[in-house]
Amino acid sequence: MTSVELEVKKSKIKREGKTRICKDAFENLNLEPGDEIVVSKGEESVVLSAFTDELVEEKTIHMRKKDLTRLEVDPADTVSVEPYHSISEKLKEKLPISEDEED
DSSP, X not given: OOOEEEEEEEOSOOOXXXXXXXXXXXXXXXXXXXXXXEEEETTEEEEEEEEOOTTSOXXXXXXXXXXXXXXXXXXXXXXXXXXXXXXXXXXXXXSXXXXXXXX
């Protein structure tokens, strides 16, 4: 699974659950605006809706204060970011799909 390492910046917006990441990471992860991502540090992780814009510096992620607290990270820490896949999507990737054969 594709993931990127990004430096945390504190967002000035107080609303939690959304994040902005740098354009390069957004494109490398093949994201669309509003797609969910998993942001991880050690054993902790949070799922956030991802967006990008030209104001986000290279190799950075802007996170809200409550999300920083939930993930137990501080500005300047490095986090791992990858696209979120639900359990059903993960199972589909691992389990073979049987096709009905006509006799």
